[in-house]
Amino acid sequence: MHLTRRDFSKLTAMGITAELLSSKPAFPAQPSGKKVGYAIIGLGRIADLHMQGIHASPNSKVTALVSGHREKAEKYAAQYGIAASSIYSYETMDKLRANSAVDATYVCLPNSMHAEYTIRSAKAGKHVFCEKPMSTSVTDAEAMIAACKSANVKLMIGYRCHYETTNLAAIKLIRDGALGKVRSIQSAFGFNAGANEWRLSMPLAGGGPLMDVGIYCLNATRYLTGEEPAAFSAYSTNDPQDPRFNHPNSVEEDLVWTTKFPSGIVASCSTSYGANMQGYYRVYGSKGWLQVTEAFSYQGLHLTAEYERDAEKEADRTVHLDQLNPEKIPHQFVNEADHFSRCILTGQTPQSPGEEGLRDMQYIQQIYKSAGIKMA
Amino acid sequence: MHLTRRDFSKLTAMGITAELLSSKPAFPAQPSGKKVGYAIIGLGRIADLHMQGIHASPNSKVTALVSGHREKAEKYAAQYGIAASSIYSYETMDKLRANSAVDATYVCLPNSMHAEYTIRSAKAGKHVFCEKPMSTSVTDAEAMIAACKSANVKLMIGYRCHYETTNLAAIKLIRDGALGKVRSIQSAFGFNAGANEWRLSMPLAGGGPLMDVGIYCLNATRYLTGEEPAAFSAYSTNDPQDPRFNHPNSVEEDLVWTTKFPSGIVASCSTSYGANMQGYYRVYGSKGWLQVTEAFSYQGLHLTAEYERDAEKEADRTVHLDQLNPEKIPHQFVNEADHFSRCILTGQTPQSPGEEGLRDMQYIQQIYKSAGIKMA
Numbered sequence: 001m002h003l004t005r006r007d008f009s010k011l012t013a014m015g016i017t018a019e020l021l022s023s024k025p026a027f028p029a030q031p032s033g034k035k036v037g038y039a040i041i042g043l044g045r046i047a048d049l050h051m052q053g054i055h056a057s058p059n060s061k062v063t064a065l066v067s068g069h070r071e072k073a074e075k076y077a078a079q080y081g082i083a084a085s086s087i088y089s090y091e092t093m094d095k096l097r098a099n100s101a102v103d104a105t106y107v108c109l110p111n112s113m114h115a116e117y118t119i120r121s122a123k124a125g126k127h128v129f130c131e132k133p134m135s136t137s138v139t140d141a142e143a144m145i146a147a148c149k150s151a152n153v154k155l156m157i158g159y160r161c162h163y164e165t166t167n168l169a170a171i172k173l174i175r176d177g178a179l180g181k182v183r184s185i186q187s188a189f190g191f192n193a194g195a196n197e198w199r200l201s202m203p204l205a206g207g208g209p210l211m212d213v214g215i216y217c218l219n220a221t222r223y224l225t226g227e228e229p230a231a232f233s234a235y236s237t238n239d240p241q242d243p244r245f246n247h248p249n250s251v252e253e254d255l256v257w258t259t260k261f262p263s264g265i266v267a268s269c270s271t272s273y274g275a276n277m278q279g280y281y282r283v284y285g286s287k288g289w290l291q292v293t294e295a296f297s298y299q300g301l302h303l304t305a306e307y308e309r310d311a312e313k314e315a316d317r318t319v320h321l322d323q324l325n326p327e328k329i330p331h332q333f334v335n336e337a338d339h340f341s342r343c344i345l346t347g348q349t350p351q352s353p354g355e356e357g358l359r360d361m362q363y364i365q366q367i368y369k370s371a372g373i374k375m376a
Numbered sequence: 377m378h379l380t381r382r383d384f385s386k387l388t389a390m391g392i393t394a395e396l397l398s399s400k401p402a403f404p405a406q407p408s409g410k411k412v413g414y415a416i417i418g419l420g421r422i423a424d425l426h427m428q429g430i431h432a433s434p435n436s437k438v439t440a441l442v443s444g445h446r447e448k449a450e451k452y453a454a455q456y457g458i459a460a461s462s463i464y465s466y467e468t469m470d471k472l473r474a475n476s477a478v479d480a481t482y483v484c485l486p487n488s489m490h491a492e493y494t495i496r497s498a499k500a501g502k503h504v505f506c507e508k509p510m511s512t513s514v515t516d517a518e519a520m521i522a523a524c525k526s527a528n529v530k531l532m533i534g535y536r537c538h539y540e541t542t543n544l545a546a547i548k549l550i551r552d553g554a555l556g557k558v559r560s561i562q563s564a565f566g567f568n569a570g571a572n573e574w575r576l577s578m579p580l581a582g583g584g585p586l587m588d589v590g591i592y593c594l595n596a597t598r599y600l601t602g603e604e605p606a607a608f609s610a611y612s613t614n615d616p617q618d619p620r621f622n623h624p625n626s627v628e629e630d631l632v633w634t635t636k637f638p639s640g641i642v643a644s645c646s647t648s649y650g651a652n653m654q655g656y657y658r659v660y661g662s663k664g665w666l667q668v669t670e671a672f673s674y675q676g677l678h679l680t681a682e683y684e685r686d687a688e689k690e691a692d693r694t695v696h697l698d699q700l701n702p703e704k705i706p707h708q709f710v711n712e713a714d715h716f717s718r719c720i721l722t723g724q725t726p727q728s729p730g731e732e733g734l735r736d737m738q739y740i741q742q743i744y745k746s747a748g749i750k751m752a
Binding site for chain 1: 557559560562564566568607609610611612613614615616618629630631632633634635636640641642643644645646648650651652653654658660661662664665
């Protein structure tokens with residue numbers, strides 16, 4: 001398959017998304033007109049992006065806010081036309097149950113609070129969209145799934161890349177066999193964390209760069225292969241001279257791990273809070289390779305590939321792809337909102353349900369164990 | 377340090393080479409006029425390149441040939457002006473001892489033959505340049521070092537990258553602190569091996585892609601960090617449906633490994649005989665990163681880097697480097713010949729002596745052990 005620019009833009013169709021990642025048929029058309037109403041819990045940077053995405057989507061709208069900062073909430077309420085009576089504090093948010101304009105919540109809080117607010121949302125009878133990482137422990141992830149099941153509400157984890165055009169194009173190339181048999185993957189994602197950030201503390205953050213950004217590499221090795229890891233091996237290090245990382249409560253600074261998949265694919269990944277690592281992956285197969293740079297960014301994703309194919313003319317036998325994705329913020333957030341709203345409107349299970357987040361939590365636990373890191 | 381194009385070309389000076397990698401003072405000027413004479417053992421592809429390099433160097437010349445193919449040897453003899461009496465077979469090569477035009481040998485044979493011909497060269501009283509990997513076992517590597525020591529001849533292993541401009545520029549950036557504290561390295565090198573090649577057989581090759589090309593990544597993590605690895609962890613896989621890799625005598629198809637260095641640097645590397653992997657490395661530090669693509673190729677090496685530095689103007693604070701090395705084949709081979717000849721003429725130890733090759737053999741043994749691979 002030679003993916004042209006035209007094919008590339010066709011992939012934005014959400015039906016393709018579902019098919020590619022879950023091998024399920026495309027979603028049926030949604031009932032027209034109805035928009036799913038969302039309460040946003042936590043008004044940080046990622047919440048702002050999600051509100052932009054919801055607002056720009058055809059089937060979603062922001063109808064309530066939950067925040068500890070009333071002024072900030074009022075500013076957003078004015079922006080999105082939300083009634084003052086639909087602004088809640090963390091103490092009053094359980095009253096969401098009575099708000100019929102709210103079908104679902106968006107949990108955009110720090111990681112260690114995901115479990116509590118997902119469970120409270122479920123108990124209020126609302127569907128839940130929860131940012132990644134789903135939680136800071138396997139136990140919490142299991143409790144979140146159980147709470148949503150028990151309340152008969154849907155749970156979707158914010159794996160943006162599952163709904164993102166360039167990542168889907170990479171997956172499609174692999175599934176179509178363009179690279180032949182995939183043999184090996186390399187990936188990295190990391191950044192230089194600021195001093196005194198809550199994310200540097202194991203009790204507050206629940207985990208370090210693996211849980212925060214390395215999870216993108218981990219999840220990518222799974223969606224690129226379509227397989228579940230069979231084994232992990234990992235090393236981590238902390239600079240004893242760096243005050244960010246040399247105390248007993250510190251998260252890991254650098255972590256590298258290797259994964260073995262059942263089919264024989266191997267992967268090696270790196271993450272860091274001590275160095276900037278542009279997010280990327282390379283996939284090596286028997287017939288060629290592909291690379292995505294800025295693979296986990298909100299925009300600027302860039303796919304390059306080179307592979308051999310059958311063709312009459314020799315000049316046509318090697319395919320070179322070089323595709324810079326022109327989509328801009330908040331495109332990926334629109335895709336996420338659109339997908340979850342369709343699921344709610346049509347009764348489908350999200351492509352990245354709670355079980356997907358739980359699996360990553362289980363793998364993170366295995367990687368930390370191999371590296372000798374005790375989770376909080 | 378901002379490495380300009382001019383700085384870059386200055387690095388070709390061999391004095392810098394020695395200083396960078398070994399922290400020894402630059403070599404003294406060599407006695408003028410004298411050229412070191414080499415006997416080339418084995419006339420395959422790499423030998424052709426080495427002969428071009430020797431011929432183009434200011435202090436070296438090809439003076440004898442050892443080959444099982446008389447016709448091929450005669451062709452090269454005509455090209456390089458070698459007397460018919462200086463063409464030897466593998467059976468007669470020990471007569472090199474009596475040939476005063478030969479100071480040293482170049483061992484360019486398949487890996488499993490390196491030990492025997494290095495030891496025979498030493499016994500003939502000749503210095504030895506031996507291609508990498510030095511041998512196919514730690515025991516052989518030790519025997520080669522002992523034989524050269526006992527014969528009082530020098531032994532250099534063909535680690536081209538130790539004498540190559542772009543790799544030296546990367547090392548210099550790191551040593552000068554441009555990247556801050558190095559935290560993590562990723563590297564890969566592999567190719568899709570042809571069916572029925574001798575390299576696919578463990579008894580013939582002594583090892584798979586790790587020993588053949590992965591050794592470049594392994595050695596790079598050592599010269600980039602300037603440290604010796606503290607621990608290795610590895611996975612390998614073979615496709616059970618691929619006749620190249622599904623028999624009991626097969627070498628590994630794919631291998632990934634992670635390394636931990638004493639200072640806390642971690643590295644993750646990949647190698648393969650089942651997929652093409654362009655040789656590259658990325659080095660991530662606290663102040664920035666660098667990447668070299670085609671890092672282990674004979675030409676076309678490309679250094680990119682981005683790092684922060686102190687500067688008055690904000691616009692000067694981020695340095696972007698993008699340097700495509702214009703040097704062409706056989707440049708790297710000239711550097712190797714020039715270095716070894718200087719060592720012979722001035723009595724210095726080569727920058728990549730037998731002990732350097734032995735260390736890699738020991739590390740390869742550890743990586744194979746971790747992956748559960750039994751060396752021949």
